[in-house]
Amino acid sequence: MTQPSINNPSSGGPSTHEGRLAVLDLARGVAIVTMAIYHFSWDLSWFAFVDWDVGGAPGWRTFAVSIAASFLILVGVSLDLAHHNEIRWRSFWKRFALIAASATCVSIGTHFAFGDSFVRFGILHCIAVSSLIALPFTRLPLLYALAGSAIILTLPHWASSSVFDGEIWLWTGLGTPAMPSVDYVPLAPWTGATLLGVALSKAIRKSALMEPLKQMEFGGLAGRALRWMGRHSLPIYILHQPLLYGLVWSVTLLGPNMDRTSRSFQTNCAQSCTTSMGNEALCVAACRCTLDGLKSENIWEPLLSTPQDPGLQTRMNQLYSACLAAPGTDAID
Incomplete structure (x- = not known):
């Protein structure tokens, strides 16, 4: 009797091993x-x-x-x-x-x-x-x-x-x-x-x-x-x-503590941005800049806790727009 496999409904084909090809x-x-x-x-x-x-x-x-x-x-x-x-x-x-x-x-x-x-x-x-x-x-x-x-x-x-x-x-x-x-x-x-x-x-x-x-x-x-x-x-x-x-x-x-939410944010942000703008390099840099801005202003964690907060959403969008204009900027006013 042959062993189970995904593809072999039963034994019984021509073969070279235990009734199998x-x-x-x-x-x-x-x-x-x-x-x-x-x-x-x-x-x-x-x-x-x-x-x-x-x-x-x-x-x-x-x-x-x-x-x-x-x-x-x-x-x-x-x-x-x-x-x-x-x-x-x-x-x-x-x-x-x-x-x-x-x-x-x-x-x-x-x-x-x-x-x-x-x-x-x-x-x-x-x-x-x-x-x-x-x-x-x-x-x-x-x-x-x-x-x-x-x-x-x-x-x-x-x-x-x-x-x-x-x-x-x-x-x-x-x-x-x-x-x-x-x-x-x-x-x-x-x-x-x-x-x-x-x-x-x-x-x-x-x-x-x-x-x-x-x-x-x-x-x-x-x-x-x-x-x-x-x-x-x-x-x-x-x-x-x-x-x-x-x-x-x-x-x-x-293992080491990895900020998976940060990576997920950057990935999703860059994919959405690239779809609308078509410039992947700019979008990747802008999304990284946006995340850095959120963390430097200490609103990243609050945004994760209350993502629908209108004030936090507004500030995130402001940072994103500024980063699109200057994606290499370290600090955004």
């Missing part, structure tokens, strides 16, 4: 490592150790999208390898229940950690439902999987509607969720990646590539480590973020 385990391991890198970077940003815009910068967003896509494509590949001869219902439902339970745990855990920004429909939720949708395609010809993939990948471009707005339909990806979430992977377009993986598996199985892939073992230290992570990708996925988040949180408590 070594190259598939390696690919899962690489995906897990890149996801851990992304989450660790997000944690560092959340606790203001760094000023990276992990949640919004184009480069980081591209990185996140590529990681999610790789997982969902591998879901489709594994699904087809396991069930293309016949659907193994017992194995499938056991796997589905494990992933669904894990997705529920993620939602509950992030609700306690992030409040209203908790994971309502994240990567594990999408994997579970996408597996249900993609399962029949494992028994159909390649063209059906390609057509299904194309339809779902393009759905947001031609089927989006305000009818799907709000929390009830957020899983569709066809409306505006109207609530924050630290992880949001709706069925459209992401199930299209799973169907693309089904199609990819079918194409490879019918090509001359299958036999060479079976022979790949990746016996080096790095290869064995990545394959091990690939074979245990689900528990690693469940555990890695709480461990990384807890590690960074512990450093903030036990």
Whole structure:
């Protein structure tokens, strides 16, 4: 019996290790490592150790999208390898229940950690439902999987509607969720990646590539480590973020005192300023100058305690305007 993984709904594909393809385990391991890198970077940003815009910068967003896509494509590949001869219902439902339970745990855990920004429909939720949708395609010809993939990948471009707005339909990806979430992977377009993986598996199985892939073992230290992570990708996925988040949180408590609110103010101020003015260097300098002015006048702490105080707001805006005119000024009248 194979070990649980995010992407392998059951054992039973062609393989070189315990009923598995070594190259598939390696690919899962690489995906897990890149996801851990992304989450660790997000944690560092959340606790203001760094000023990276992990949640919004184009480069980081591209990185996140590529990681999610790789997982969902591998879901489709594994699904087809396991069930293309016949659907193994017992194995499938056991796997589905494990992933669904894990997705529920993620939602509950992030609700306690992030409040209203908790994971309502994240990567594990999408994997579970996408597996249900993609399962029949494992028994159909390649063209059906390609057509299904194309339809779902393009759905947001031609089927989006305000009818799907709000929390009830957020899983569709066809409306505006109207609530924050630290992880949001709706069925459209992401199930299209799973169907693309089904199609990819079918194409490879019918090509001359299958036999060479079976022979790949990746016996080096790095290869064995990545394959091990690939074979245990689900528990690693469940555990890695709480461990990384807890590690960074512990450093903030036990390590040197860091003024995270100051860094957050400067980051948000500079992003807002750059959006309206288009001069990043000027905005960064002006926001730093504004913060220095607030602290030198001893109104920074009162502003944090009563941010809606009109007098403090007025003085902050005065400092900001003066700093935009002379961002290098140390003291502002």
